[in-house]
Amino acid sequence: MRVYELAKELGLTSKDLLARLKERKIEAKGHMASLDEDVVKLFLEERQARTGQPVAVAGKRLDSASTAVKTRKPAGRKEKPEAVRKPAAAPAEAVSSVITQPAAAGRGKEEGPVPEKVKPAAPAAAAEPESAAALETGLKPLEVDVPITVKDLAEKLSMRTSDLIKFLMLKLKLLANINQSLSHEIVAEVLKAYGYELVLPEKPDEIVRKVKKAGKGEQWKGRSPIVTFMGHVDHGKTSLLDMIRRTKVAESEHGGITQHIGAYEVKLPRGRITFLDTPGHEAFTAMRARGANATDIVVLVVAADDGIMPQTIEAYDHAKAAGVPIIVAMNKIDKPQANVDRLKKQLGSIGLLPEDWGGKTIAVGVSAKTGEGIDHLLEMILLEAEMLELKAPYDMEASGVVIEAKMSKGRGPVATILVQQGVLKEGDFVIAGYQSGRVRAMFNDLRQPIEEALPSQPVEVTGLSGVPEAGDHFYVVRDERKAREIVEQKQEELRRQRLEPLHKNHLRLEDLHKEIKAGVIKQLNIILKADVQGSLEAIEDSLNKIGSSEVQISVMHKGVGPINSSDVILADASNAIIIGFHVEADDQAKELAQKEDIDIRTYRVIYEIFNDMKAALEGMLAPKIKKNFIGRAEVRKVFRLTKHGIVAGSFVKKGKIARSAQAAVVRNGEVIHEGKIAAVKRFKDDVREVAEGFECGISLVGFEDIKEGDFIDAFEIEHIARKLA
């Protein structure tokens, strides 16, 4: 862990922390200096003594089995289900907080968990209590592979299916049929009511990975840094990568034009660098969300003639969320319009003040056209890499991540993979995502056949049974029979996942208090989108005032414009809530948010945001009103009728438009009006609602400025009972 990271964790500036280190005669050269694990532990323990905050570090791993320092992963909720994560720290309520149906919010503790007529019978396969954690909660562990259908769960609990359905309906307010599959959160809730604690069986992958986890006995050696370029469109990522490849790879002993495999290595006198050619920050975050942390350093490319643009900030936030060090490449300095000073000032304004201006960010002027500054940039990358002291175990079976994969006509499935640990050898049997196979041939980035690939080395492999996905993990399995078994089980798992269970993974404001109480989160992550820059600042200012020593709001990303899918992906990866002020989510984002279960809240008034967030943080009450989207109509023609005033001749594109609903008028992605619907008409008749695919006339109360091309979104307002702490 480095000085600035620990400082951030402790809520200090790097300068303050350096001063404290100095007081204790602990040597640290600057904010980038690496700290001894014992030092980190010391500071964290002191904090614990002071504040009671556990000795845990957000998002960072302290790699040592010996130290008592625990790791907390901010985005880890998805991978680690409540019940297995920490039964002792996540008691009853934490589990019950994750039920999808908002109606469940009104459930009180006083309601007994076991329905009157549904008496639990002894389960068929209850395991013996094995852990001290289990003893504390008084629940018996029961292994259930989730998702599981209602029918199978009933069988497991030796109860009648109809009784389980009744229980789900009465107690969890879930309507489920017997073939409905239930997510682990719901299963955990059911089990708890019957005196059991959900224990998930180990996944085949995990078993193998556990065996493969590098131990102390392994031989750890240095490895080269893996670098990703990110930035605004057209700022020159591809050109820079090309320039580096042309000048550096072609210069190397092999010469000639190189083959593009989505990643390549550059050899320099001081060391090697692996460049990943990912298509953008969304891919970067999507990979990270799947646990494929394939990047050590991000180079943020900003064109010096254009300056910082929305996607620059987006890329920066994605890199920041990943906790990856950032180097800025100020590109296109050959252009007469390039203004490096202006760019440095802008960088300062977003928290990336360059070193030569007194800041901490390495910012290098480059030109992908003339090659100026490229050597310096590479040098800086290597310098940063040295600070990171990147290491990997070598003498073990290889594992890593798939960068890209495709089906080749002549060669079958071809995957570019990045070895992260161990040495991959020709003939190794590998599992990659849902595919497996023996490595038939391997090629380096120059398309030369090789027999071995070392950590940090990108290679193209052939021989897999099918095409894996980018971000999939791969690993070598010695026992081929076992490997096939694992792949079969994984495919079965995939099949079950596709059953799309009723589930809930992400944080909703309503759950916040319980999560805080359970010690699961201490920070409410927010992604903020607004129609204008001024509002962003005002909202962030007011949000910053809410936090207490116990809980805080952290704005992970903010930007002007509609909520897009990149925001949703970031929210997914960082377990954030999205807040829109005078903006709506675009269709893609809405769909993705629904799929990933991301909470998107839109507001018209700043103090409502403030109030909701404050209430949420205090854990006093859930927001009282919830807007449920029910449909969208596109305005095709606007009429004026003598009796009814302005009527929007519309076509219902999605869902339905109901007379009783609340309406929002959306123009160019921005909400310009919200209010009641006055009437919905089919031809001349007033109707209660109009369904998808039909035309209708809509008039709104107190709003006549409707235009062709506007959208009218209909919402049903749901009142949710207040919950007290």
Ligand SMILES: Nc1nc2c(ncn2[C@@H]2O[C@H](COP(=O)(O)OP(=O)(O)OP(=O)(O)O)[C@@H](O)[C@H]2O)c(=O)[nH]1
């Ligand atoms: N003059 C000048 N032009 C550059 C430089 N770098 C890139 N360009 C030009 O800028 C344009 C965009 O460059 P790309 O490399 O495609 O930009 P990109 O960031 O990869 O763009 P996307 O992949 O679309 O996100 C191209 O026309 C390049 O020729 C540079 O240093 N100087």
